[in-house]
Amino acid sequence: MSWLWQRGAAAVRARPSLQRQQRELFVLYLGSLTVVLLLVALVVRSAFRESELASTRRELMLIAEDLAALPIPPRGGEKDLQKNRRDFTTAHLQVEWFSSPRHPPVARLGELRSLGALPREHPGQRRYWQQGDDWIALVERSQLGADGTAGWLRISADLDPMETRLRQLDLTLAIALVLALLLSALSSWALTRHAVAPLEWNLKRLRQFSLDASHELRGPLAAMAANADMGLIEARNGAGSQGRRFEAIASAVEQLQQLVDDLLLLAKQDEQPTIQPERVDFSQLLTQQVAMQQDLFQQSELSLEAEIADGLFVSGYSLMLSRLIRNLLDNARRYTPAGGAVRVVALRGAGVARVRIIDTGVGIAADQLPLVFDRFWRAQGDRSDGGSGLGLAIASRICGAHGGRIQVSSEQGRGSCFELILPVLRGS
Structure with a gap:
């Protein structure tokens, strides 16, 4: 049966409460909105940066058009140029004149x-762009120098002012x-x-109806069971057919009582999800x-083996945990043919x-497989096993109330493996 341990299991968790679903919806909405706002902020920042770079490029091109018409000044002639062009703002800008790309600036x-x-110079190209981490530069052909040679003009701008404005935008x-x-x-919490x-x-009304109906049905069912038992006693000396009818009635009443008890337990779990x-x-x-x-397994001609590790302590309610294990074992017994085997393995x-x-x-x-823990689910083609179809649903709810989960893997004709995972206490 070890083949079931390695097969891909369909993990099924306890159905979340309405409050938990509300919290998950709130987190999902807020997370989605956060992602959208972050994307908008990134788009705004990128657009602002591109706009700043475009503005800087336009400024450099205007200055280049103005200065490219002038001849290359001789060495040291930039002082005279600065005196003659008082309208030229040199803050965060640098102008360099080159007689050749292979030589330092003149x-x-x-x-x-x-x-x-x-x-590197390309034939026929008169304008280049250069950019570093904190600067951008425009390189353009200039007029002939005093010695009759063509030159190059490079105008660069410092990007620190733009980065300062970007940091201010980031803060905003x-x-x-x-x-x-x-x-x-x-607003989203209020809306949800x-x-x-x-x-x-509506759910509160439904839970209250389940509680009331379960309590009200218990009395008539108990009376029917008592009358069926009395009828069986009186029919022992009578006709056999009458006895069989009372046996059928007693069996049906027993199933109804089990169904009512299961519904009552589920309703109480919905009403009080914490323990x-x-x-x-x-x-x-x-x-x-x-x-x-x-004894039940022996009556069904089944073998039941167990391999249970010692020292497994959990936090919870022993009666509910007993019901959990009992429901899982009962499910295995019902759907295993005579001569089969069921094994319980508990590990840390x-x-x-x-x-x-x-x-x-x-x-x-x-x-x-995804439906096995739904209420009133039963295997297709098997509706006469006497079960209510609530055993696995109750097991799933009990497991979820204890912070655990149930996984199931199965293959038709070979069997099933229900794996229960519960957190253990520290130090146990």
Whole structure:
């Protein structure tokens, strides 16, 4: 039966409560809005940076058009040029004149920074762009120098002012993003509460109806069971057919009583999803449940084996955990033919207790695996097993209330493996 351990299991968790669904919806909405706002902020920042770069390029091109018409000044002639062109603002700008791309600049004007050599010259191209981490430069052909040679003009701008404005924009966007998220969180929480309120009211009415109906049905069913028992006693000396009728009535009443008890338990779990935890020796509880089920398995001509690790302690409610194990064992017994085997294996994992209940039963179809923990689900073609169809749903709810989960893997004709995973107490 080890083949079931390695097969891909369909993990099924306890159905979340309405409050948990509301929180998940709120987190999903807020997370989606955060991603959208971050994308908008990135687009705004990118557009602002491109706009700043475009403005700087236009400024450099205007200056280049103005200065390219002038001849290359002789060495040291930039002082005379600066005196003659008082309208030229040299703040964060540098102008360099080159007689050849292979030589250092002949003259410089403005802020002094080392930008390296000019780019390689391409025939027919009169304008180049250079850009570094904190600067951008325009390289353009200039008029002939005093000696009759053509030259090059490089005008560069410092990008530190642009980076300063970008940092200011980042701060503004961050503040706006935080404020928008706070306002969105408040409004979305109010909207989700308002949207869920009618559903909460309807669910509360449904739970109350289940509780009331279960309590009201218990009395008539108990009376029917008592009358059926009395009829069986009186019919022992009468006709055999009458006795069989009372036996059928008693069996039907027993199934109805089990169904009412299951519905009542589910309704109470919905009404009070939290439990008062206590320290439970899960190893001992498993051993006791296996021992209690041995007679039923023998009557069904099935073997029940157990391999349970010691020292598994969990936080929870022992009666509910007993019901959980009993339901899983009962499910394995019902769907395993005579002569089959059921094995219970309890191991310690990384901070969890793993309990596998493996059977050699009829198995479950792959398309039915996601439905096995739904209420009133039964295997197709098997409606006469006497079960209510609520056992696995109750097991899933109990497991979820204890912070665990159930996984199931199965193959038709070979059996099923239900794996229960519960967190263990520290130090156990």
